[in-house]
Amino acid sequence: MEQSFLTVRPATQADLPRxxxxxxxxxxxxxxxxxxRTLEDAVRWRAAYRTWLSSRLSESDCVQILAAEHKESGQVLGCVTAIIDQRAPAPGCLNGLSGWVQSVVVEPQWRGRGIARQLMQHLLRWFANRGVGCVVLQSTEAAGTLYQTLGFAVSDESLLIRQEASA
Known part of the structure; x- marks a missing residue:
């Protein structure tokens, strides 16, 4: 369902703080x-993310960052990031192009109005236009139903994470 109050567009450098x-x-x-876990952790990830965003908002063909903007106020109400990886071919992904969805987030007071769905629909079209047939995301329990209605299925694989100490 298209939201008449909303425009989904590629994010720009001006959106970086938001x-x-x-x-x-x-x-x-x-x-x-x-x-x-700490204020220091928050300061470090924010600085690293600003740098990462700055380098990808204008020139990356394998990263797409979308913003959901309120048509009247111009406020960015939500965003999503997509990354295309080149992996070894597999039965469900013969060309090896694998999509990763990251940071689907909507301003809390605007949740439940279809904004995340609209962001995801735009992103899935972007992936499809680039030949990406396999798209993966990590979800919270609350958002799982949305993703399942968009064709995602719960995997029987475990997600294991190994995190090195921050440098």
Whole structure:
């Protein structure tokens, strides 16, 4: 369902501070394994993310960062990041192009209005236009139903994470 109050567009350098603030809903103050544990952790990931965004917002063919902007106010209400990896071919992915969805986040007071769905639909079209047939994401329990309605299936594989100490 297209939201008449919303425009989904590629994010720009001008969106950078807002993208960092939105991602903080996922990375600061949660119990997730990837969440920052201290104020110092939060400061470090924010600086590293700003640098990463700056280098990818304008010139990366294998990274897409979308912003959901309120048509009237111009406020960015949500965002999503897509990354295309080249992997070894497999039965479900013969060309080896694998998509990764990261940081689907909507401003809390705007959740439940179809914004994340619209962001994901745009992203899935972007992947399809690039020949990416296999797309993976890590989900919270609350968002799992949305992704399943978009064709994602729960995997029987375990997600194992090995994190090195921050440099």
């Amino acid at each position: 993208l960092v603030d939105l991602r903080a809903y996922l990375l600061d103050g949660t119990t997730a394994s990837y969440s920052s």
